[in-house]
Amino acid sequence: MSELLNKIQQHLNTHCENAVLSATMEREFPCLVIEKKQLFAVLTTIKNDLGFSFLTTMCGIHYPDQGEQEFALMYQFHHLPNNERFRIKIFMPKSDLDVPTVSGLFATANWMEREAFDFYGFKFTGHPDLRRILNMDEMNYHPLRKEYALEDSGRDDKQDKYFGR
């Protein structure tokens, strides 16, 4: 599968200069990290020129300890005729969560982006209907961020030291 990775990388190097920040195989799965500014251009070319027209899934990720790379978005593509898959990630700091929408390229991205907005607070610029989707509209925080602990913080019977962690 690493030929696929090389192919995509070469294609992006010629079509979107300096877009690829890193290209690795994650458990035999091609995985590219790209420049956020180039996201729309990259997704356009991989859809139109490389034929990865099926957006399998996308989701947000929060790495609270990574500073400038605190938030990430993952897009996973599938080339159905060749049965090739790969994923793209972009990273951004908390201060800059504006991401161009790709719902015009992939109709399916519409609700996926709404979910990422709902859970993490990414602002998809140009999205036709960026509202919360699973949580209620009145909610004033983005619950999947790591700062919101799942357990009640007042509990003292579940501290890590009791479990030898």
Place this chain on the structure above:
Amino acid sequence: MSKNIETLHTEEKDYTTLNLGPTHPATHGIFQNVLTMDGEIIVKAVPTIGYIHRAFEKLAERRPYNQITPITDRLNYCSSPINNMGWHMTVEKLIQCEVPKRAEYMRVIIMELSRIADHIVCDTVIAVDTGAMTGFLYLFQWREKIYEIFEAICGARLTTNIGRIGGMERDFPEDAWRRIHAFMEEFPAALKEFDKLVTRNRIFMDRTINCGPISGERALEYGFTGPNLRAAGVDYDVRVMNPYSSYQDFDFNIPVGTNGDTYDRYSVRMDEMWESMKIIRQAIEKMPSGDFHAEVPEFYLPEKQDVYSKMEALIYHFKIVMGETDVPKGEVYHSVEGGNGELGFYLISDGGRTPFRLHFRRPCYIYYQAYPEMIEGGMLSDAILTMSSMNVIAGELDA
């Protein structure tokens, strides 16, 4: 049937706003759609979802791996064993665990049985929505028989929590085999009877053909998978494209439709039930002997008598029950062909006892966004039928 929406918009008319749902007896679950109606024609539909959102992705970040299986039960609860096993296979991919052939075949039997159960629900409910109650009553009892098989295997019926990371919790008991054989023998006649009653019924065909159609291209753009995509003529099936759990060993067809309308979605599911029967029959015939679980003591509960008499077994028992098993770092994606399409698990592990991030690719969530496009311009009664033929399951939709 479908009037041009453009002309509807330019005509000056008083439209009626109709709140379909959230709890409407015709919608089979908690879905809300705010419809703008012109008489009986739907001009615009705005769906609201999330009524049974339970934050599974957040919950999973706090739970050890084996305790996430019960969460997956509650995604598509019409075929929960497929979700369970999809999750187990994801973890197995992460910990690089080789599962014995026997366990894989057992999984195939269970997954195909639950696919049949899932499709029985969908197809009979389509029939009910067109007014054919009888077929529903005849076929639905076979879903009960499938649940009895699950009960014999794992003790649970609807939310099964079946299998373990690394294989099955126990071999099929005698009772389960008896029930499986009885099912294999008797179900074809019942399915044929339902088929005769409904499939070529003039009223049913008039009602469902060209109702809520979607083209193959549009379906792909919307990320359709599973029977709904195949009804539109695209032969994408995860079982064939990326075989898991030894699906490459079995000989079966992928049924496809042409128009992507309600009738095609119904027919594809009917044919898939026959294909599932074929797979189960082959799996029973070729069932290999051997162990029914892999050697992964960190994830697989030891025998109870060993826990009382052996040190290692006691340690592993404690670690599993308390959820103290660390897993390797990594990032994996695994998908299975669920009842509704590609059910994917995107898992990031940072090496701890719980996932760092777990994202479910729920087929329902992804294809339900095409619903407004599919019903706009059609009649209200077609909208109900379209929804039931898409088999939107609230649990999977809202996660």
